[in-house]
Amino acid sequence: PAPPPPARPHALVIPFPAQGHVIPLMEIAHALADRGVAITFVNTEFNHGRVVAAMPSPARRNGETENGGGGGGGSGKLGMERNRIRLVAVPDGMGPDEDRNNLVRLTVLMQEHMAPRVEELIRRSGEEEAAADGHGDGWGRITCVVTDYNVGTWALDVARRTGVKSAAVWPASAAVMASLLSIPELVRDKIIDAQDGSALTQEAFQLSPDMPVMHPAHLAWNCIGNDEGQELLFRYLLAGVRAVDECDYILCNSFRGAEAATFARFPKILPVGPLLTGERPGKPVGHFWRPEDGACMSWLDAQPARSVVYVAFGSFTVFDRRQFQELALGLELTGRPFLWVVRPDIVHGDVHEYPDGFLDRGRGKLVAWAPQQRVLAHPAVACFVSHCGWNSTMEGVRNGVPFVAWPYFADQFVNRAYICDIWRVGLPAVADEKSGVVTKEHIAGRVEEVMGDAGMRERVQAMMVVAHESVQEGGCSHGNFDMFVDSIMS
Known part of the structure; x- marks a missing residue:
């Protein structure tokens, strides 16, 4: 008799539980699904709920609920022809009211609480495939673990214990x-x-x-x-460095033209970007906030070409009251239309009170969420005031939009160095030495400098061309991703 056909590859994808990590890992999942790989996407229960709630209604309606790896969460199977992505929830070990912005505590608890559930998912998938009665779930055995590097070594350890292949995704810059x-x-x-x-x-x-x-x-x-x-976090990261050699691949959301010197020195890091993060119509893309139905896009449609200042600071940045108000007044002072994303989780209480009369004057458009990739691709947008998160940095570059660079924490300071010093496609926001505040006058001045610098625009648009070429057939990033997929298919 002919041998049975080889099992379809099935990847378990594990993001670090923060929006800036869930989004690029979700895009990796979709790119794998596009190439015929079945996907089980594992979020913490807390973030699973946020991602599902922010998904388009048709996708939510198509979901089937099942037990999520013994953790009490649910999962949704999204049958998109051959592009199958199953969303699974497992507990992160934190209480319902704990602060999940405490990344150090969250990181430590994940290892204790998520690892057993993930291992159970992998082993159970093998049991389902081998079931003699043929009543498995049709997804087959998990054959590969694709984990965010920041999740830590436990995911790679689980892959090794269960005998499946592994790859780490580094969703930030190769330099970091x-x-x-x-x-x-x-x-x-x-x-x-x-x-x-x-x-x-x-x-x-x-x-x-x-x-x-x-x-x-x-x-x-x-x-x-x-x-x-x-110290705990540093030791955790150091352990991750030691685990890198055990990985079959380290995939990086960057492209060779952006970080040529880094990729030359560290050849094990493979550029596969810039990923088209957050833009899969009708499919889960990893956002934590419910989109406003086209409100900001229709507003942009009414603005002149290259006139709008787009302002967004990611999912963690929090300003004190004075800086928040100074930013608001600085945007007004530009005299230009602005689209400002003010997250719904930071507008409560008096910390983020707007200046007197600011909302009444209505000089700009304020939204709780924006489809950032579509916004940056819009011809009305001329400047991006950004926290320099790597997803935002890649999205700005990919759309040829220059920056006012205003980092908050973690890798964002290195990203600012790329934007302002290496690529020269933006200018830094600089705090006043005495007050420690980035003043309204400085904000307005920086926006004017960036919008008036033709050389800067030419440089960022040249980078845009290189970025697009890298992910097209024949491009370096495209070839690297195909090589990775071939390895998990074999």
């Missing part, structure tokens, strides 16, 4: 990954402390020529926004 891989050298050169990674010097350094200048205090683990648990 390089800083992690260089920790032993940074310790040896007395740039950081061996115990907790804290800065031992204020002197800037470069890992190699043509890479961004980095400041020890701005390394990702040194500005996570929480001193408590610093």
Whole structure:
């Protein structure tokens, strides 16, 4: 008799539980599904609920509910012809009212609470496939774990214990990954402390020529926004570095033209970007907030070409009251139309009170959420005031929009160095030395400088061309992703 056909590849995808990580991992999942791979996408229960609630109505209606890996969550199977993505929820170990912006605590609890459920999912998938009565779920055995590097070593350990292939996704810049891989050298050169990674010097350094200048205090683990648990987080990241050699691949949401020097020095990091994050009509894309139905797009349609200042600071940035008001007044002071995303989780209470009369004057459009990729692609948008999260950085570059760079924490300071110093496609927002506030006059001035700089626009549009070429057939990122898919298909 002829041998049975090979099992269809089935990837278990695990993002770190923050929107800036869920979105690119979801796009990786879709790109795998496009190439015939079945996907089980594992979110924490908390984020699973947010992602499902923010999905388009037809996709939500098509979901089937089932037990999510023994954790009490649900999962939705989204049958999109051959593009099958099953959303599964597992507990993260935090209480219902705990602050999930405490990334250090969340990271530590994930290992204890998520790892057993994920291992159970993988083993159960094998049992279903082998069921003699043929009444499995039709998805087959999980054959590969694709994990966000930031999830930690436990996901790679689970893959090894269950005998499946593994790959790590680094959803930030290759330069930040390089800083992690260089920790032993940074310790040896007395740039950081061996115990907790804290800065031992204020002197800037470069890992190699043509890479961004980095400041020890701005390394990702040194500005996570929480001193408590610093040593724990650093040790966790260091363990991840040691696990890298066990990975079959490290996929990075970047492209060779953006970080040529980094990819040359660290060839194990494979560029597969820029990923088309957050734009799959009618499909789950990883957003945490319910979209407003076209409100900002119809507003943009009414604005002149290259006239609008787009302002968005990601899912973590929080300003104090004075800085929030100064930003509002600075946007008004530009005299230009602006589209400002003010997250629904930060407008409660008096911290984010708008200046007197600001809302009544209606100089700009304020929204709780925006389809960022579509916004940045709109011909009316001329400037992006950004926190420099990597997804936003790639989306701005991919659409040829220059930046006012205003980082908040983690990797965003290195991204600012790329934007302002290496690529020269933006200018930094600089706080006043005395007050520590980025003033309204400075904000308005920076916007004018960026919007009036023809050379800057030419540079960012040249990068846009290279970015698009990289993900097209024959491009470096496209080829790298195909190579990865071929490896998990075999």
